Amino acid sequence: MDSLNEKFSKLGVDNAPGQETKQITDELDHTGEKYTGKTVDFSHGDVNAFEPIPGTLSEFIKGVNIGGEQAYTEYKGRILIRENVSEKLSLFTGAAISADTQLIITPGTQGALFLAMGSLIGRGDKVAIVEPDYFANRKIVQFLEGAMISITLDYLKSDDKAGLDLAQLENAFKNGVKVFVFSNPNNPTGVIYRPEEIHSIAQLAREYGVAVIVDQLYSRQIFDGRRYTHLCAEYIRPENLITIIGPSKTESLSGYRLGVAFGSRNIISRMEKLQAIVSLRAGGYSQAVLTAWFNEPQGWLEDRIGAHQRIRDDLLALLRKVEGIKVRKTEAGSYLFIEIPELTVTMREFVKILRLQVGVIVTPGTEFGPRFTKSFRINFSQEYSSAVEAIKRMIHMIERYRKGG
DSSP states (O other), rough: OOOOOOOOOOOOOOTTTTTTSSSOOOOOOOOOOOSSSOOTTTOOOTTTTTOOOHHHHHHHHHHHTTTTTHOOOOTTTTTHHHHHHHHHHHHSSSOOOOOTEEEEEEEHHHHHHHHHTTOOOOOOOTEEEEEEOHHHHHHHHHHOOOOOEEBBBBBBTTTTOOBHHHHHHHHHHHHEEEEEEEEOOOOOOOOOHHHHHHHHHHHHHHTOOEEEEEEEETTTOOOOTTEEEGGGGOOOOOOSSSEEOSSSSTOOOGGOEEEEEEHHHHHHHHHHHHHHHHHSSSSHHHHGGGGTTOOOOOOHHHHHHHHHHHHHHHHHHHHHTSTTOOOOOOOOOSSSEEEEOBBSOOHHHHHHHHHHOOEEEEEEEGGGGOOOEEEEEEEEEOOOHHHHHHHHHHHHHHHBBTTTT
C-alpha cells in the first residue's frame, strides 16, 4: 500500500457518529426477537428533541437579506459579528479577546479543530492527546503525520478530579511534545478538569513551550452547579493557546455548521490562511446566527440544562442496576461513556447487533482510544421517553449476550 492510500485507510468512517449504515453486517449471527419500534440514535443528539435558541432563524434570514456583504465576508468572518462574539466570549471566559486579531469563525468546531492542528503540527512532530478523548484528535494527528503520544485519563478512579495523569503529561513534554490537544469537558466521558488540573496544564505548557488546543464545546452545559475553569483565563498560561467553542450542541444549532476559535495571534493568522484554501470562510448567512448566541431569553439555558440533567440521572439509575457496568456521572455535556461486562460477542459485533435488533445506535469506545474495547458512548440529548426505553432495550441485549449468563 502506498503512503497516500495508507494515510486515508486510517481515516475510516464506518464507526463515526451518523455513519453506522456503512457497517458490514453480513457476518453477524444474532438471535432472538427483533424490536420494531422507534430507532434511537445515541451516536449524536436528536436535534428534533430540543428547540434551537429562539430567534436564530430570524437572524439567518436577516443575513440573507443583507446579501453579498454577508455572503462574502472576509475569511475570518464578518468583523461586526466577530466583534459581537468576542465581547460575549470575553465575558464568558474572563479572558480579553481581540475580534481583529485573536478570533476566527469556522465551518463548525470540527473545522476549527482541523485548522488549529493543521497550523501547529508538521510531519514527525510529537503531539500529546488524551485517552479517551474526541475521536477526530487522533485521526487528524495521523493525517498530518505527527507522532502521537497518549496521555491517560483515569476517569473511573475518582470523582474528585478528571483523572489526567499529570506526571505522564510532564514526561511527554520533557521528551519533545510540541502540541497538546484535549477537550474540556471531556468527550466522551463528560468529566470536567478541576481547577488544579487546569492550573497544572497551564504551568507545564508554559514551562516546556508546548502549544495547547482546548475544545470547550460543552462548557456552557454544566451540571450540579459545578465549577468550570477556562484555561485561557489562567494567570500563567501557554504562550501558544487556542480555545475552540461553538453553538452546535447545547444551543441545538448544529445544522448551521458554526465554530469559533480564539487565542494566540500567530496561530489565528495561520488558521486564516489555511481556511482560505480549505473552505474560504464559514457560511456567510450562517454567521449571522451567532448574534443570537449568548442572548437567550432569561431562564432558557437553565431549563435546557435541567432537562438534560433529568435524562442523565434517570439513565444512570437504570445502568447502575446492571452488574458489571461501569459509568461515571456526566458533569457536563450530554455524553455517557459506558463500560459493559464481557459478552459472547465482540464490541464491534455488539454495536451492530444493537442497531439491527433493537434500534439503538451507539459509538464504540475504540473511536476514543484503542484500549476501550469494552466501552461505548451514548449522547443522551434525546427525547426523554425514547431515551429511557432505548436504554432498557440496550440492557436487555447486554443480559442476552452476557458471557456466562
